[in-house]
Amino acid sequence: xxxxxxxxxxxxxxxxxxxxxxxxxxxxxxxxxxxxxxxxxxxxxxxxxxxxxxxxxxxxxxxxxxxxxxxxxxxxxxxxxxxxxxxxxxxxxxxxxxxxxxxxxxxxxxxxxxxxxxxxxxxxxxxxxxxxxxxxxxxxxxxxxxxxxxxxxxxxxxxxxxxxxxxxxxxxxxxxxxxxxxxxxxxxxxxxxxxxxxxxxxxxxxxxxxxxxxxxxxxxxxxxxxx
Amino acid sequence: xxxxxxxxxxxxxxxxxxxxxxxxxxxxxxxxxxxxxxxxxxxxxxxxxxxxxxxxxxxxxxxxxxxxxxxxxxxxxxxxxxxxxxxxxxxxxxxxxxxxxxxxxxxxxxxxxxxxxxxxxxxxxxxxxxxxxxxxxxxxxxxxxxxxxxxxxxxxxxxxxxxxxxxxxxxxxxxxxxxxxxxxxxxxxxxxxxxxxxxxxxxxxxxxxxxxxxxxxxxxxxxxxxx
Numbered sequence: 001x002x003x004x005x006x007x008x009x010x011x012x013x014x015x016x017x018x019x020x021x022x023x024x025x026x027x028x029x030x031x032x033x034x035x036x037x038x039x040x041x042x043x044x045x046x047x048x049x050x051x052x053x054x055x056x057x058x059x060x061x062x063x064x065x066x067x068x069x070x071x072x073x074x075x076x077x078x079x080x081x082x083x084x085x086x087x088x089x090x091x092x093x094x095x096x097x098x099x100x101x102x103x104x105x106x107x108x109x110x111x112x113x114x115x116x117x118x119x120x121x122x123x124x125x126x127x128x129x130x131x132x133x134x135x136x137x138x139x140x141x142x143x144x145x146x147x148x149x150x151x152x153x154x155x156x157x158x159x160x161x162x163x164x165x166x167x168x169x170x171x172x173x174x175x176x177x178x179x180x181x182x183x184x185x186x187x188x189x190x191x192x193x194x195x196x197x198x199x200x201x202x203x204x205x206x207x208x209x210x211x212x213x214x215x216x217x218x219x220x221x222x223x224x225x226x227x
Numbered sequence: 228x229x230x231x232x233x234x235x236x237x238x239x240x241x242x243x244x245x246x247x248x249x250x251x252x253x254x255x256x257x258x259x260x261x262x263x264x265x266x267x268x269x270x271x272x273x274x275x276x277x278x279x280x281x282x283x284x285x286x287x288x289x290x291x292x293x294x295x296x297x298x299x300x301x302x303x304x305x306x307x308x309x310x311x312x313x314x315x316x317x318x319x320x321x322x323x324x325x326x327x328x329x330x331x332x333x334x335x336x337x338x339x340x341x342x343x344x345x346x347x348x349x350x351x352x353x354x355x356x357x358x359x360x361x362x363x364x365x366x367x368x369x370x371x372x373x374x375x376x377x378x379x380x381x382x383x384x385x386x387x388x389x390x391x392x393x394x395x396x397x398x399x400x401x402x403x404x405x406x407x408x409x410x411x412x413x414x415x416x417x418x419x420x421x422x423x424x425x426x427x428x429x430x431x432x433x434x435x436x437x438x439x440x441x442x443x444x445x446x447x448x449x450x451x452x453x454x
Contacts, residue, residue, distance in 0.1 A: 064291055064331075069338045089376055096334035099374045103330045104291075107323035111296045130378040139373045143366040147326045151357040 002028040004114035005161075006105045009033055009056070011047030013208055014120035014164055016054065016186045017176035021163045022118045023055045024179055030112060031056040032105055036097070037067030042196045043187045050185050062104050066094060089128050090203060092190055098131035102140050106158070110148050115156040117144075122164045122172070137162050169211025177217070184220035197224045229255040231341035232388075233332045236260055236283070238274030240435055241347035241391055243281065243413045244403035248390045249345045250282045251406055257339060258283040259332055263321070264294030269423045270414045277412050289331050293321060317355060317430060319417055325358035329367050333385070337375050342383040344371075349391045349399070364389050396438025404444070411447035424451045 005027035009015045022029050031054075033047045044061055051059035098121065105117045121132040130136065137160050144158035145151055164172050176183065188208045189198035198205050200223040212219040232254035236242045249256050258281075260274045271288055278286035325348065332344045348359040357363065364387050371385035372378055391399050403410065415435045416425035425432050427450040439446040 060295065062292070062295075065289070066334065068287065068289075069335050089379065093376075094334075095337035095376075096330055096374055099333060099370065100327070100330040103323055103327040106326060107293065107321075108296050110322035130376060131374045133373070133378070136370070136373045136378070139366070139370040143326065143363070143370050146360070146363045146366045147323055147358045149320075149322075149357060151360070151363070 002026050003116060004028045004030060004057075004109075004112055005116035005118055006109045006114055007031045007056075007118045008101050008105055008120065009047055009051060009059075011043045011050060011186060012120075012188045012204075013169075013176070013183060013186045013211075014122060014172060016050075016181055016183075017172050017179075018118050018120035018163060019051075019054050019056070020176055020179040020181050022116075022161070027116060027118075028057050029055060029118075030108065030114065031059045032101075032108060033059070033061045034101055034104070035061055035063045036094070036100075037065050042192050046185070046187050046196075053185075060108065064100065064104075066097070066100075069095065089130065092203060093129050096131070098129075098136070099140070102144075102160070106144050106148065109158065110150075115150070115158050116161060117158065118161045118163070120164050121162050122167065122169075124166065124168050134162070134165060137165070168214065169207055170214035173211050173215045173217065177215075182220075186221065188221070193224055197222050199223075200225045229253050230343060231255045231257060231284075231336075231339055232343035232345055233336045233339075233341055234258045234283075234345045235328050235332055235347065236274055236278060236286075238270045238277060238413060239347075239415045239431075240396075240403075240410060240413045240438075241349060241399060243277075243408055243410075244399050244406075245345050245347035245390060246278075246281055246283070247403055247406040247408050249343075249388070254343060254345075255284050256282060256345075257335065257341065258286045259328075259335060260286070260288045261328055261331070262288055262290045263324070263327075264292050269419050273412070273414050273423075280412075287335065291327065291331075293324070293327075296322065319430060320356050323358070325356075325363070326367070329371075329387070333371050333375065336385065337377075342377070342385050343388060344385065345388045345390070347391050348389055349394065349396075351393065351395050361389070361392060364392070395441070396434055397441035400438050400442045400444065404442075409447075413448065415448070420451055424449050426450075427452045 005022050007019045007029045009031035031051045141160045188204045190202040190204045191199045232249050234246045234249050234256045236258035258278045368387045415431045417429040417431045418426045
């Protein structure tokens, strides 16, 4: 029987590639999405729809309301910046988001007896979020092995897999295509239209479009406009 | 102006004492409770009611559904053990609970500009949970300082305060009484009646009653029966 793994899966380009990699590595994938009050919640519907097609054994959408806390353009009425050249941490950073996501993944992993958690963070073509860095992932892995039964009983060690962390966006796309990922089914925009069209101008769209350009491939996703 | 601090506050004996200590240390307390599908949800109503009386600047109840994950007698139909002498991690352990709670506390801290988080864990008279140990707390503090803006900008360092960690239950009670805590307003039972009477027999009630006995004080809380 294949080893179980939890995949943090938003339905976006990175996490879908991550799911394909986990399958290629012979894990039985359990996918997890989060409804955290994000304005781009269309991704949740798509994620739930495509997870089984992409081989998920079970898919779970966790409801957590980060809107009440605010602090990010993704969860409040702050405007999502378009065509921004700002340096530093962007306003789309959601405080402690990956810490919260990984905590829930750890809880589910412990319940189903999985020791492997995949997260599609990326330290190269990324948006400057502190919780996408390798040192953050290492700290969480250390925490996971102290926070749980694994910390006091000899049951196994948790491993946080970050197969995309050292890849450029173009390399991620090439890797996904080689594994048969249909990127028309993935969704990356922070500020989509009600019909689910990507804006083409937020940081996430621009990173994605740049990746496809560099990979020499046309992005099959539907855009309102492309830079 | 007093420094802001987040207090993980369930309305129980430990977290109420923790809140009193934070106030005595001149912090402006922001209290946070979690509705995680626990069977003892009466504590949430009481916590919200008493938080302002106990000096909370703001109180927040976060909804997270851990029931869907199961894995604990506190969030499923597993029976809460009574008068148990079992060794090891009890079935009331909720997978990754304190990791999840601290993650939300960290998010709120980052949004309001607090760097201090109080949690009433206790490594002496405790129930054998892995996420109550000092090494877990140290790992989370390390994580917090990598997961957030603090990890990449020089804004301050997060500190996880555990003022009860080395105290016996009797010492916690003595400390709280010295600070004016009214323990009639606190609630500890894992399996209360619908009227909010404590069962007197679950691990949490037994630890509490033992603490009061050792402190030489009568527990003012209302019990169905006392051992």
